[in-house]
Amino acid sequence: MAGSKICVICGESKRSNQLLTHKNLLLNDRFSICRDCANSIADFTDEESVIEMAQLANIPFVKNLYTDVKRQSKKPNFGIYQKRLAPYKKFETFSDSVFTTDGAAETVDVTPELERRWGKDYSEEEYAYFENALQGLIAIKPATTAFEIQRYVANVKLKNALDEAFKTGDPKGITALRKAYSEDSKDLGFDAVLSGNDDSGKSLGQRIQNWELNEPVPDNDKYEDTAGLKKYINKWFVIPMKRTFGVASEKEVDSLYED
Ligand SMILES: [Zn+2]
Numbered sequence: 001m002a003g004s005k006i007c008v009i010c011g012e013s014k015r016s017n018q019l020l021t022h023k024n025l026l027l028n029d030r031f032s033i034c035r036d037c038a039n040s041i042a043d044f045t046d047e048e049s050v051i052e053m054a055q056l057a058n059i060p061f062v063k064n065l066y067t068d069v070k071r072q073s074k075k076p077n078f079g080i081y082q083k084r085l086a087p088y089k090k091f092e093t094f095s096d097s098v099f100t101t102d103g104a105a106e107t108v109d110v111t112p113e114l115e116r117r118w119g120k121d122y123s124e125e126e127y128a129y130f131e132n133a134l135q136g137l138i139a140i141k142p143a144t145t146a147f148e149i150q151r152y153v154a155n156v157k158l159k160n161a162l163d164e165a166f167k168t169g170d171p172k173g174i175t176a177l178r179k180a181y182s183e184d185s186k187d188l189g190f191d192a193v194l195s196g197n198d199d200s201g202k203s204l205g206q207r208i209q210n211w212e213l214n215e216p217v218p219d220n221d222k223y224e225d226t227a228g229l230k231k232y233i234n235k236w237f238v239i240p241m242k243r244t245f246g247v248a249s250e251k252e253v254d255s256l257y258e259d
Helices: 035-041 047-057 063-072 078-085 112-118 124-140 146-168 171-187 190-195 204-214 229-244 250-255
Strands: 005-007
Touching: 035 047, 035 078, 047 078, 063 078, 063 124, 112 124, 112 146, 124 146, 146 171, 171 190, 171 229, 229 250
Parallel strands: none
Antiparallel strands: none
């Protein structure tokens, strides 16, 4: 059959529309990998199996996107993962894989999927910024449902609108948007992550993540903060951040105005 190839996994002859777009240059033209096999081998409850499939197809494994697909799709599969990967220019082959959740993209290709998620008529940089901000939120607090992802999307857009208001110096807009953004962030539980007081109901991993976010300096003589950096970090980052989320105490706010 013209255009059909043999799947190296099941050995069956498949039409081109049943085949995966793979980048494995070692495969002869007559051979490929069929979608059915890719989808049945890549089990999204088993990260290792997805990595193996990505390796065979010479497609990057990107932990953030894997997690994203796993949480968002009712029936996550390798095809959905590939679609999700498509906008990212810097992820081409398996050697571009990112096995941790800190990978971020600077530019993206604008796909219909991105337009559906964020709306149309944004620039490439804006889409990349949105996607990174979203991945950042997911890294702090994983979203468990498609609805939660939508709420994260709305939160990112609120933050963007607030940034725009700051740029144009619109005081009414700033006040309203800051309030909306702060409330929305609180509703999503990001204030708890920032204040770090409430560890109940969190997994060990989440607590470690939380600990890393809040307490990077071990309390040990050897690492005593001789330069007084902690004070500056508190004054210029932690407390203003807490204030944005409405969780700073009066004493903390007052300390901002002390010399
Ligand atoms: Zn097959």
